[in-house]
Amino acid sequence: MSDMQIQENSVVQFHYTLSENGNELESSRQGSPLLYLHGHNQMFAKVEAELTGKSVGDKLSITLAPVDAYGEVKSDAIESVQVKNLSGAKKWKPGMVAWLRTAQGEQQVTIVKVGMFKAEVDTNHPLAGKTVTFDIEVMQIREASADEIAHGHAHGEGGHHH
Structure with missing residues (x-):
């Protein structure tokens, strides 16, 4: 089980720290790790691409330009x-x-x-126009249930509750 890799329909549990220019903006480290269903557009596309094929214990740092993160600042917002x-x-x-x-x-x-x-x-996201870095540590990977795939999101602690 421990050699499982992140792929389409994996439920991934991870800790993250989000920073801009080395300043921490938010982190999951004080609470529970987050859960998401891989391959269902719940994450920024570039983050999901970087996580594909990763295993439990892998750590990665992904820097995103505004266009790949929270968007450019719109002046008419x-x-x-x-x-x-x-x-x-x-x-x-x-x-x-x-x-x-x-x-x-x-x-x-x-x-x-x-x-x-x-x-x-x-209405611009508070981080619009900013280049941000996600530091991610993969904590757990499991197969998604049929329910989770049907709903398009992970269920359980750190995931989606109905």
């Missing part, structure tokens, strides 16, 4: 939204990052200006 659709804090100030409920699901936005009922938000 300021939108006016209802404050009630924002979550993450009780009181909003410019520069804060919020979660915005949209028809496509939740999206991270940055508060530009806030009023009583409406807020102007920048």
